[in-house]
Amino acid sequence: MRTWYQIGCGLLAAVLLLGTVPQFPAAAAELETSAAAPEDSGISVDTSQDAKYDVFTYRENTDGGITITSCDTAATSAEIPAEIDGAPVTQIGDAAFMNCSFVSTVTIPEHVTAIGESAFASCPMLCEVVLPEGLTSIGKGAFESCSMLNIINLPKTLTALPDALFYECTFLSILELPDTLQSIGNETFYSCTALASLELPDGLTSIGKYAFQNCQKLTDITLPASCTSIGDYAFDGCQALTAFSVAEGNSAYCAEDGVLFSADQSTLIRYPQAREETGYAVPDACRTLGDWSFIGASTLEQIDLNQVTAIGEDCFYYCTALKNIAVPDGVTQLNGAVFAYCTSLEQVTLPDTMQTLGDYCFYSDVALADINIPDGVTQLGEKCFYNCGALLELSLPASITEIGEKALGYYTNADGKDDQRIDKLNIRNGGSAAVRAYERSWKHASLWKWLLAGGIAVAAAGGITAIVLVHRSRNRIRTTTRQASATKPGKRK
Structure with missing residues (x-):
């Protein structure tokens, strides 16, 4: 071979x-x-002076x-x-x-x-x-x-593999790591899309940021007891990853049901993207879901968040099968694109403790039709509900003091170039001045767009009318000239 x-x-x-x-x-x-x-x-x-x-x-x-x-x-x-x-x-x-x-x-x-x-x-x-x-x-x-x-x-x-050592080595499928290896750098195996398996040696202590990102054929990872540091997004985009394992005696991490946690299970670090089960219950001990921890979990339809009190940025980004979710009491904010591109998400229940829905929080959740915004929420971030075309009824409480640009009521048209207003959206305002101001700008934006379009149409129609009038005037002049020429002396009849 x-x-x-x-x-x-x-x-x-x-x-x-x-x-x-x-x-x-x-x-x-x-x-x-x-x-x-x-x-x-x-x-x-500079090698100009070299032999x-x-x-x-x-x-x-x-x-x-x-x-x-x-x-x-x-x-x-x-x-x-x-x-x-x-x-x-x-x-x-x-x-x-x-x-x-x-x-x-x-x-x-x-x-x-x-x-x-x-x-x-x-x-x-x-x-x-x-x-x-x-x-x-x-x-x-x-x-x-x-x-x-x-x-x-x-x-x-x-003893160390440096940053980006095999960055985008897309044909690299088999590699044996030496027993002496202690660290894997940032982006070391980034987009090694053919890499299907890799045994991490005993003695490895750290894995850098994005180290295995987009290793699309990597199916499982076993962390040795010595590994106590994993950088952010180290295993994102591993579309075939079904399970994590952690060797006994690891002081920093553990795995339960193939899901990677901190050693005390208080933080869920990474849910494998290709885990087959359609439902998942977060363990009782877990209080925090890490940033991007469920990103791309395309089979996950239902999840019980149990006792979770903090949800990291972009946590459920692109969980395209997720249908509904109840955010538990104690969670106060959803930062970043937490539920962006959850295209099957229909219903969301938010707790009374919620205060902030961040930028792009529910971006392009095209099936979302039912969500409660509880009293106490003060902020809707930029494009928070952008491209949520099924969300036509929304009640907003008096507690809201800030609404980001195009937070709701907009979608992208087919060519992806212009923002369009969702005219059928009915916003019920519980008495917030910020909501009233947003509604005015939202409606005026549509009015100005209509007036601009109408103005262009009127101008175009006026231009056509002027052209017709000029054309008719020129015809009359030509007719009068021909008649006058026909009566001149010496003209053969």
Whole structure:
């Protein structure tokens, strides 16, 4: 299998080299995107004064070793030498192989201990990399956007995987992490969409922000007892993730029914997106739902929030099957797009303790027809009920003091360009001056729009009338002229 994979990589590289790219327009577009991306990396390496060797430039280090500083981006093969002029190659510099679009395999010499930032970024045909034992340091984004990379070994001398190391390595499906690994950085495996399984080693202590975001085939994760830190949104967009497991003895986390919690279960950290059950009851001990904790749980239809008193930002964003929800007593605010794009949500019950409904809170909940806004609510955020076309009756209490722009009564028309007013919406005002002011601006916006449209129509009609009158006037002048000419002396009749 490996041989055929290497042959396939070689054939793709040959196709690019021979200029037959038009047969593969998608691949060509991908290359253009990859080539442009590193310009945003902020890395600038001046190699003009460096010595040359084959397709490389290099410079001597103070310790007597050699750093490879660049490679000809047109090179079809790049066999990194173990030494140059008797001095061992010990480092691969920042961006050294960036944009080498035709290189398919790379073997790093045994004396190399450090690979620089973005060293192999945007090498779209790079399929296989062999790293030496003794390598201790890899820079940020070293293999970023190497979309064909699928074979790489990580030596046991590594203790950390840096930020964005395998960012958008979309073909990377299998990887063995070394037992020595202690940390995984931010975005390390971001959008590794083919990565289906990964065993986290004992000794791993931390996972960075967005570390596994959009790993669409990752089905399960087991956290070792040593892992006590997980960054925000580390597992968002893992559409195939069915369950979390946590090793016994972990002091920071636990898992119940495949759902990830803090060790004391007081905070629900992440609900797996692909969990099959359509209903879920939050455990009695849980008081807080973390930010984005249920995002994309597309099978979840019913949920009992039980004793929850705090709901994080964007918590149920894009839970498209959720039909109704009762927010428990004690919850005072819903910040951010908590229920945005819950397109099946029909009914919401809010507690008397509720005070704030934040920006985009129920954005595009197109089926929402029934919601109570209790006394005590003071704020409706920007576009709070935007695109809620089924919500035609809404009672607002006297306690409301602030309503954000287009919080209710608006939707986006078919072309997505203009905001339209929901004319059938009936707002019942319990005596709030803020609600009266909003209603006036809402109705005036519609009136001005009507007047503008009417003005344009009148102007257009006036213009047409003027054109007709001018045309008739010109016809009369032409008729009078012809008649006068016909009576001139000497005119043959």
